Amino acid sequence: MARKIRDTWGSRLGIIMAVAGSAVGLGNFLRFPVQAAKNGGGAFMIPYFVALLLVGIPLMWVEWSIGRYGGGFEHSTAPGVFHSLWKKNRFIKYFGVIGIFGPLVIMVYYTYIESWTLAYSFFSLTQKYSGILEQSSMQAFLRGFQGLEKNQYFSSIAPAYVFFLITFMINMVVLNYGIRGGIERFCRFAMPTLFIFATILAVRVLTLGAPDLSRPDWNISNGLGYLWNPDLSQLKSAKVWLAATGQIFFTLSVGIGVILTYASYLKKGDDVTLSGLTAVSMNEIAEVILGASIIIPAAFVFFGPMSMGRIANSGAFDLGFVTMPVIFGRMPFSGVFGFLWFGLLFLAGVTSSVSLAQPAIAFLEDEFNISRKRSVLFFGVVTFILCNGAIFFLGKGVVNDLDFWGGTFCLVLFATIEVILFGWVFGINKAWEEAHHGADMRIPGIYKYIIKYVTPIFLLVILGAWFFQEWLPIIRMDNVSSGNKVYILVTRVVLLLLFLGLTVMVKIAWRKRKVKGERS
């Protein structure tokens, strides 16, 4: 069978928007402000910028470089890319399975959460939650919507399921049109729209002043202060440094294999250094400037300093889906601002979820020579089945477990492997030359040492600390209630089977490749 012509990016701005779209997600607007407020306020920015310079930006350059390098061998996913980097090693391709498995696992629960944002955008326009002005009632609204309880707002999970189906289909349609016609085209529309929505919301929040005249201290300046006033004593805590590093991982989408896949569609002479840094800068604007200016300051001026501890500790989802709708309900034009908020989260979600799906689809296309449409169909059927577990067993802790394995463990492990491969196995001098091929910007020389020594040590310390502190409690499910243990166990068995299935597929693909090579 003749090999297909590989898809490519239509423009440089297109891939920058797509990578930034992959990075800008729900975490920029929900997770970052909470992490900053809980971990030292302004002081959190010190470990945050250190982690950005020592882990985030180097990993971004590593993924862009190895992705483009692997693309030159017609590999778009980590098994093939790792094999291209270390041809003599027979086993390295199996480590690359993490770069397909991790994004796939995240995609399974992320699409469902993304569908809530679509539903709430609709509810904002139709004023379904407009009369709810108390957090406890809004919490009941969310639980009813999620199917966790039957109440006056929802009698079943059906509405949530319908919005999930619509969201899932939107993702599949974008993916079906491929890199240039689907992902790039969608991101070129979605990213500017998302930034416009976020800017309008940030300006609205920053001009709120003190909405309750009887409480002049509940003003926007003090709201910003809640997030930015530095508590420098927190810098002594290892927890704060780990939280900042974790946030950098989550926010940049590095260490999971999606940027590697996107970069594989670049041409050999395309720049990676400046494009990678530009995508980082877009993500940071969305996170530190826009993300930090909406949710925490708005919550402060409406609920006051005494409630902020409870609100910040309620978790990112409660902040986004409970606190924010209540805040909008207390503002004029609540429907419009609610729509802008959930609309921006939805766009941020879709640009991220299509990037999470792309490695598995590219794997089928590249290694099994299956057409784009058939690959999307196969991927869609498998993912759809798995998503149902996340939907119907949400209350059993399944999503949290998927998030741990896909979104935390695989992330750090994969990042460690790829940076060691790039700096040590491929060789830092060759790697440096590869990164600068066709470059529009020279990377500062100090990064040669950062990529070779500092980033891997940083990652190994995090991985080691995790093994030391959390390995056993997580495996033993110490923090899982006895009623939920069976659900978590089944989830883990399914994940293990999925990982083994992907490993077997890699073995089959390479065997086919070998037979084909011997014949020709």
Next chain:
Amino acid sequence: MTTFGWVFLIVSWVLILGLALFCFMRVFKKKKID
């Protein structure tokens, strides 16, 4: 917000906006280094 809070906010914003400005100016210049 304290003076220190404003300093942290302004320095963070300037660093990020400066990085974005630097990057986008070069992206649109399309000048290769080699």
